[in-house]
Amino acid sequence: MPKIIGLTGPSGAGKSLLSKYMGRLGPRVIRADDIYGNLLAKNREMVQEIATAFPNAFGDVGIDRSVLAKTVFDDPEKLRILNCITHKYIIREIQLEIDRLSEGDVLVIEAIYLLESGISTLCDLTVAMVAPASERMQRVMTRDGVTKAQAESRFKNQNTDDFYTRHCDIIIENTNSEVELEKQAVKILEVI
Numbered sequence: 001m002p003k004i005i006g007l008t009g010p011s012g013a014g015k016s017l018l019s020k021y022m023g024r025l026g027p028r029v030i031r032a033d034d035i036y037g038n039l040l041a042k043n044r045e046m047v048q049e050i051a052t053a054f055p056n057a058f059g060d061v062g063i064d065r066s067v068l069a070k071t072v073f074d075d076p077e078k079l080r081i082l083n084c085i086t087h088k089y090i091i092r093e094i095q096l097e098i099d100r101l102s103e104g105d106v107l108v109i110e111a112i113y114l115l116e117s118g119i120s121t122l123c124d125l126t127v128a129m130v131a132p133a134s135e136r137m138q139r140v141m142t143r144d145g146v147t148k149a150q151a152e153s154r155f156k157n158q159n160t161d162d163f164y165t166r167h168c169d170i171i172i173e174n175t176n177s178e179v180e181l182e183k184q185a186v187k188i189l190e191v192i
Contacts, residue, residue, distance in 0.1 A: 002101035003192045006123035008114035010158045012136030012143070012151075013129040014174035014181065019110040021185035028097075032111035032119070035093045036086060040065070046089045053081055073153045087117040094119060106192060112158070115167050125192050128164035131174040 005027070009015050016031070023029040039046050040063055050068070051058040057068035072079040094109060101107055114120050131139075133155070140151045165171045170191070172184050 001103065002098070002105040002107060003125070004098060004123045005106065005108045005188065005192055006114045006120050006126040007108055007110045007129065008112060008120075008126065008168065009129035009131075009164055010136060010161070011112065011154055012139035013131045014139070015110050015112070015129045017178070018127075018129055018172065018174075018181050018185060019108050021182045022108050022189065025185060025189055027106035027108045027189065028101075029108040029110065030094065030097055032090050032094070032109065032113070032117075035090050039086070039089050039093065043089060046086065049085045050082065053085060054078070070150075073150075073157060076157050079157050083113060083117070087113065091117065091119060091122075094122065098122060106189070115164075116159075120167075125170065125188070126168040127170045127172060127188055128161075128168035129172050129174055130161040130164055131176075135174070135176065 005022070007015050007019055007022075019029045019031065040050075047063060050063055054068055054071055057064050057071055059067075068082070072082045090111075098107065109119060109123065111117065111119050114123075114126065120126050137148065137151050137155070140146065140154065141148060144151075146154075170188060172181075172188075174181065
């Protein structure tokens with residue numbers, strides 16, 4: 001059977017860097033954020049559901065992701081609605097990827113909402129990446145070009161590190177050492 005590793009954690013914890021290192025070691029890596037972006041570009045049904053729920057974020061060229069982000073990150077109920085719309089489509093795409101796997105294959109699924117969306121039920125192993133909030137804040141501001149207030153708005157609607165440590169099989173604390181992250185990638189793959 002193929003093996004599925006779920007990688008999760010809050011924004012800015014370093015999930016993408018760890019999944020990149022894991023991918024270099026052989027597993028296929030898929031990112032829920034990338035699937036979401038592809039679905040926004042190609043899945044008219046999902047886009048129509050989002051447009052209906054958030055008409056202010058829909059313009060001449062489709063969904064304005066920056067407007068949608070501001071709308072949902074400022075209101076937990078609106079974020080819940082968006083997640084209810086999108087998660088079913090994302091999970092469907094992930095299941096298609098899993099169905100393509102062969103015996104002995106390893107797939108890493110990177111998803112911030114791995115646990116909340118139910119994607120974790122598809123996984124043989126769940127890994128949480130955590131990091132101090134101040135480091136995560138700086139990473140998100142640099143990576144996404146957002147202000148501190150915008151980053152804080154995102155963080156207030158995310159789970160704490162404690163949530164991830166209570167629900168995942170392996171916890172990795174990102175200490176900003178890329179060498180250490182590479183070692184952790186090897187250790188995770190040895191476990192699976």
